[in-house]
Amino acid sequence: MLRKILASKFRGMGIAGLLVAVSRRVFARPISSFRACRYYFVDAVGLEIGGPSKIFARRGLFPVYPIAGRVDNCNFNAQTIWESALVRGPTFRYDKNRPCGTQYFLEATDLSAIASNSCDFILSSHALEHVANPLLALSEWIRCLKTDGIMALVLPHKDGTFDHRRPVTTLGHLIADFKLETPESDTTHFAEILQLHDLSRDPEAGDIETFTLRVQQNVAIRGLHHHVFDTALAVCVISWGGLQIIAVEAVWPYHIFVVAKKLAPGMSPDNHLFIGAQT
Numbered sequence: 001m002l003r004k005i006l007a008s009k010f011r012g013m014g015i016a017g018l019l020v021a022v023s024r025r026v027f028a029r030p031i032s033s034f035r036a037c038r039y040y041f042v043d044a045v046g047l048e049i050g051g052p053s054k055i056f057a058r059r060g061l062f063p064v065y066p067i068a069g070r071v072d073n074c075n076f077n078a079q080t081i082w083e084s085a086l087v088r089g090p091t092f093r094y095d096k097n098r099p100c101g102t103q104y105f106l107e108a109t110d111l112s113a114i115a116s117n118s119c120d121f122i123l124s125s126h127a128l129e130h131v132a133n134p135l136l137a138l139s140e141w142i143r144c145l146k147t148d149g150i151m152a153l154v155l156p157h158k159d160g161t162f163d164h165r166r167p168v169t170t171l172g173h174l175i176a177d178f179k180l181e182t183p184e185s186d187t188t189h190f191a192e193i194l195q196l197h198d199l200s201r202d203p204e205a206g207d208i209e210t211f212t213l214r215v216q217q218n219v220a221i222r223g224l225h226h227h228v229f230d231t232a233l234a235v236c237v238i239s240w241g242g243l244q245i246i247a248v249e250a251v252w253p254y255h256i257f258v259v260a261k262k263l264a265p266g267m268s269p270d271n272h273l274f275i276g277a278q279t
Helices: 002-027 032-040 134-144 171-180 190-196 208-216 231-240
Strands: 045-049 070-075 089-092 101-105 119-125 145-156 243-251 255-262
Touching: 032 145, 032 243, 032 255, 045 134, 070 089, 119 134, 134 145, 134 171, 134 231, 145 231, 171 231, 190 208, 231 243, 231 255
Parallel strands: 045 070, 045 119, 070 101, 119 145
Antiparallel strands: 089 101, 145 255, 243 255
């Protein structure tokens, strides 16, 4: 089993990526952004979109789980290609030493079961790129945050993933999706994905026939990256949402971390130091 896992990692990331992944697993050192923002999460109660995520776990890069008061969770369905047989209610087990959070089944773009201004923090790791209308999702997540609440957003950088052949999505495109109320059934990017998705970096996707079937079934399984991010776009998206950025960090081979705070009504963020962040 271990041999299969290592072989899969090697095919996806190469020998350098495999060595980095193994060393992080052994030494388990949180990234600098987490160390700078850790106090925001201590005994706080928040919501994760997608997950559970190794990045937020006890030995992860951004280990919120072991210090939070409680983490609730939202998935679009009880059955996903990442999780199976999820159960609604107080069943979200994210850390062995913390109480279970509440498991919700909701669209990332419609968290109507979550009260406005109710969350101390929002977590999301490698989820927003799977959403057809990311700015609509982001606006919902921000609605749920309390004033001074924290969002920790992790996105895949295109250069380190199977998206490296695809162009970075523009902010203008995302704004158009928001204004047009683009639904999750959108197929706009399917032709581009089929043409440019690098299957050699995505061994779990199978061959082209298997991957084509996944593309066709995306509205049910949500396995595709509708949109393609680099660090600059991640910063622009958070700024569009009116959040004050606290930290931005790119972590090799493919993670973009952005940590940001919800401001009081009427206040505007000053993110000029982060705008134009290295891609």
